[in-house]
Amino acid sequence: MSGTHTEKYEQQRREAIRSAAAVFAEKGYHGSSTRDIAEYMGIKQGSLYYYFKSKEDALTEVCLYGMQDYVERMNSISSSDQTFREKLVATITSHITKYREKNEALRVYNAERLYLPESKRTRLKELGTGYRQQLEQIFAEGIEKGEVRSSIDCQFAAHAVIGMCNAWGEFIDRHPDMDLFQLIENCVDLLINGFKQTENN
Amino acid sequence: MSGTHTEKYEQQRREAIRSAAAVFAEKGYHGSSTRDIAEYMGIKQGSLYYYFKSKEDALTEVCLYGMQDYVERMNSISSSDQTFREKLVATITSHITKYREKNEALRVYNAERLYLPESKRTRLKELGTGYRQQLEQIFAEGIEKGEVRSSIDCQFAAHAVIGMCNAWGEFIDRHPDMDLFQLIENCVDLLINGFKQTENN
Amino acid sequence: MSGTHTEKYEQQRREAIRSAAAVFAEKGYHGSSTRDIAEYMGIKQGSLYYYFKSKEDALTEVCLYGMQDYVERMNSISSSDQTFREKLVATITSHITKYREKNEALRVYNAERLYLPESKRTRLKELGTGYRQQLEQIFAEGIEKGEVRSSIDCQFAAHAVIGMCNAWGEFIDRHPDMDLFQLIENCVDLLINGFKQTENN
Amino acid sequence: MSGTHTEKYEQQRREAIRSAAAVFAEKGYHGSSTRDIAEYMGIKQGSLYYYFKSKEDALTEVCLYGMQDYVERMNSISSSDQTFREKLVATITSHITKYREKNEALRVYNAERLYLPESKRTRLKELGTGYRQQLEQIFAEGIEKGEVRSSIDCQFAAHAVIGMCNAWGEFIDRHPDMDLFQLIENCVDLLINGFKQTENN
DNA sequence: AATGAATGAGAGTTCATTCAT
DNA sequence: TATGAATGAACTCTCATTCAT
Numbered sequence: 001m002s003g004t005h006t007e008k009y010e011q012q013r014r015e016a017i018r019s020a021a022a023v024f025a026e027k028g029y030h031g032s033s034t035r036d037i038a039e040y041m042g043i044k045q046g047s048l049y050y051y052f053k054s055k056e057d058a059l060t061e062v063c064l065y066g067m068q069d070y071v072e073r074m075n076s077i078s079s080s081d082q083t084f085r086e087k088l089v090a091t092i093t094s095h096i097t098k099y100r101e102k103n104e105a106l107r108v109y110n111a112e113r114l115y116l117p118e119s120k121r122t123r124l125k126e127l128g129t130g131y132r133q134q135l136e137q138i139f140a141e142g143i144e145k146g147e148v149r150s151s152i153d154c155q156f157a158a159h160a161v162i163g164m165c166n167a168w169g170e171f172i173d174r175h176p177d178m179d180l181f182q183l184i185e186n187c188v189d190l191l192i193n194g195f196k197q198t199e200n201n
Numbered sequence: 202m203s204g205t206h207t208e209k210y211e212q213q214r215r216e217a218i219r220s221a222a223a224v225f226a227e228k229g230y231h232g233s234s235t236r237d238i239a240e241y242m243g244i245k246q247g248s249l250y251y252y253f254k255s256k257e258d259a260l261t262e263v264c265l266y267g268m269q270d271y272v273e274r275m276n277s278i279s280s281s282d283q284t285f286r287e288k289l290v291a292t293i294t295s296h297i298t299k300y301r302e303k304n305e306a307l308r309v310y311n312a313e314r315l316y317l318p319e320s321k322r323t324r325l326k327e328l329g330t331g332y333r334q335q336l337e338q339i340f341a342e343g344i345e346k347g348e349v350r351s352s353i354d355c356q357f358a359a360h361a362v363i364g365m366c367n368a369w370g371e372f373i374d375r376h377p378d379m380d381l382f383q384l385i386e387n388c389v390d391l392l393i394n395g396f397k398q399t400e401n402n
Numbered sequence: 403m404s405g406t407h408t409e410k411y412e413q414q415r416r417e418a419i420r421s422a423a424a425v426f427a428e429k430g431y432h433g434s435s436t437r438d439i440a441e442y443m444g445i446k447q448g449s450l451y452y453y454f455k456s457k458e459d460a461l462t463e464v465c466l467y468g469m470q471d472y473v474e475r476m477n478s479i480s481s482s483d484q485t486f487r488e489k490l491v492a493t494i495t496s497h498i499t500k501y502r503e504k505n506e507a508l509r510v511y512n513a514e515r516l517y518l519p520e521s522k523r524t525r526l527k528e529l530g531t532g533y534r535q536q537l538e539q540i541f542a543e544g545i546e547k548g549e550v551r552s553s554i555d556c557q558f559a560a561h562a563v564i565g566m567c568n569a570w571g572e573f574i575d576r577h578p579d580m581d582l583f584q585l586i587e588n589c590v591d592l593l594i595n596g597f598k599q600t601e602n603n
Numbered sequence: 604m605s606g607t608h609t610e611k612y613e614q615q616r617r618e619a620i621r622s623a624a625a626v627f628a629e630k631g632y633h634g635s636s637t638r639d640i641a642e643y644m645g646i647k648q649g650s651l652y653y654y655f656k657s658k659e660d661a662l663t664e665v666c667l668y669g670m671q672d673y674v675e676r677m678n679s680i681s682s683s684d685q686t687f688r689e690k691l692v693a694t695i696t697s698h699i700t701k702y703r704e705k706n707e708a709l710r711v712y713n714a715e716r717l718y719l720p721e722s723k724r725t726r727l728k729e730l731g732t733g734y735r736q737q738l739e740q741i742f743a744e745g746i747e748k749g750e751v752r753s754s755i756d757c758q759f760a761a762h763a764v765i766g767m768c769n770a771w772g773e774f775i776d777r778h779p780d781m782d783l784f785q786l787i788e789n790c791v792d793l794l795i796n797g798f799k800q801t802e803n804n
Numbered sequence: 805a806a807t808g809a810a811t812g813a814g815a816g817t818t819c820a821t822t823c824a825t
Numbered sequence: 826t827a828t829g830a831a832t833g834a835a836c837t838c839t840c841a842t843t844c845a846t
Binding site: 435436437447448451456457 | 814815818819
Binding site: 028029030031111115153156157159160162163164166167168171183186187189190191192193194195196198 | 230232312358361365368393
């Protein structure tokens, strides 16, 4: 891909993806027009098609973009040698702060990816599945080390963490004044206590 | 409202709301056309306007409809004389099973209400706030009775429960074979343990 | 088809087909815009889609319309009990006068049908083939009765007649003052002499 | 024209005309994009404008190119000292084989020239008229020498030959397996017999 | 000699909405 | 109570064309 295009092109293309992310995040995929995106970017509508083959293509790119470093952070968390608790804290922190960093692309991924046709969703699904599996693995290790009670279903646990983070993500997006530090602490507290080893279990 | 219209009209109107809910839930608000809704209902596109002033009006009605008995159930749970645990179980069960009963209206409320202009959202906000406050109250009582540790922030707790239920709701909607009983049990387990009184707290 | 729509609808639809025929005939399929057609018909662009599913659909209908009574006339000629010469005269007359009657639809069929996807062309092909085969049959009879020399290839003959008529059709369309009577006579003369039995053949 | 440009330029320009011919022939004038033409030629869209002032200009050039050696051949046939029959055979053979040689430019001339504005069509008309007049002259000579009956209208005859050849040209273009030799023989046979002197005429 | 980037106009199509019947 | 017919605005997308480099 790089090599076939000039530096300027790639730069503008990234800009286009970011613009699409911002607009989709605000108005939703179907609620956004290509003119909206172009205007946000400061070019004319028709010129968008120099960077995207179609509006759907734009959505695909935004979703991929949104997942990428999200997944990368999980890779590094998962492969580190922290304890279960530390890894869980890191995961939650990473996930929630991404929303505060206004990572519109991730929100778009969560809210709009289902509008993509199956064929364009395969790569996205792989990324999502990869993320979840690493989180499951963290829980599995937690059970091994006795930090998590063995009755916990790792799949359930992973989904629950992700779901809760996304829910809070949406929330803080609409409440910009919220104290993230306190929120993360509360989440960690809830989840750690909810999953941890108990005397009689 | 009632009184000016015949019985049949009201009946058809409810049918129109349910149709709109079904279509919005499947395709999203902007992705749905008024023709889609009319077709789903078995009437012609123009006839919809006999029941809705506009498409936006339809969304408003759907969201209200989606919230109504959801909130009502919470009213009866909240005012019953069950224990904290029982109330939490009832809340989660009510919330999650609503999704399995294909309560499309609730999904639409969660996913699309933000497309409504502020003015049309006031009543919805009141309902949502009411729901959350009752849930907060349940936690407050849990703390009083020593079933929940006092360090828990009731607002946080309520939001967390709602967020998690919605997340699972979306999930089971895409996984129709999932075992709801097990899921609810896992949720209850996580939340009860996550919030409950501990020795040193 | 009839029965599902009102009388007015069918009437307007026919009007739409005629308008499309006129516009396509003048500017070609790709050179015509749906706005052109609508304007010609005296309605607004968007309203066209009440009568056609797409521009391509309009082309299909025009082509079918153009072939229909053209083929019907051939049916009646072919099944009459005229002599070979009379049938040939009738065919040529019918074909050429259709162009003078400003049967734009037939011109469109000839010039633009290849832009239709294979799937939409089957019915058209059948009609065209039917027409040609009846003409071939006329020649076959001519041979039997000794009016056409037996060395003539009926397929070639039929194609030649059709091709020549179309060529003249285009021509007279651009030369509205031309004397059709003389032209038809010349064509008949050429073809009859070209195909007729000779002493040494 | 030559003199202001290098050799390479003229070479590339001819290549551009041939490319435009090929693309126009396949998709029609309005159905072709300048990008199609450029791609066919192996250059970029914008670069086409180095060789053509506009798309319309390209069409003009293609039509001229298509007529040129077509007319030249007629010149040499017409000025040779062959018999009427020989000249007719040569004309038909030349015309029909041009289509098999995939002379796209000629097809484009026939199918698309009417899209050009009057002003750009004068030179084309001259060429076409010249061609036809030479063919008329051949018939006139045929009458003089008693090979064609005197009642024949030379204008009609010339048009008829051209029309028939074009019709078959289009046909063989869609039927690449057809036996050209047989076809030409049939055409000659039809036309010679159709026009020749008869006992009683 | 050729291109990358951009544009403005216009294409086909959809759709919320209206209204006479 | 419901519909057929129409509309106008908006939409996604294409394309001929320009021009600095």
